[in-house]
Amino acid sequence: MGNRMTIKELLSDRANWAQHDYAYRADGEGCWGTDKNAVCWCLLGAVDKVYPGLEGAVKGKIGDAIRKLYPERVIGAADVNDELGYEAVMKVVEEAGV
Numbered sequence: 001m002g003n004r005m006t007i008k009e010l011l012s013d014r015a016n017w018a019q020h021d022y023a024y025r026a027d028g029e030g031c032w033g034t035d036k037n038a039v040c041w042c043l044l045g046a047v048d049k050v051y052p053g054l055e056g057a058v059k060g061k062i063g064d065a066i067r068k069l070y071p072e073r074v075i076g077a078a079d080v081n082d083e084l085g086y087e088a089v090m091k092v093v094e095e096a097g098v
Helices: 043-050 055-069 077-084 086-096
Strands: 023-025 038-041
Touching: 038 043, 043 055, 043 077, 043 086, 055 077, 055 086, 077 086
Parallel strands: none
Antiparallel strands: 023 038
16 A cells, blocks of 8 residues: 555554544544544544545455454444554554554
8 A cells, every 4th residue: 555654653652542533633622533733543543544545445454354353243443442442453453454
């Protein structure tokens, strides 16, 4: 997918990770992942920031990774992010190669 930053790189610093909204500005206001003032992102917000125009393909890879890693559960990316937490997000990102 080119020489762009990956979600793994973006979220490697836990301070860049968020829950319960796509992203947040420094003042704590929730925003879209593509907001130029965003300072931290959830998994889906990170997809929007890092892979604009390729969101569908990347979300497909993430969905495949979630099904592989958590076959006993019916969950999506938002559930992994908000319920299972940072370590689970990073595990999914690693598996998806994004």
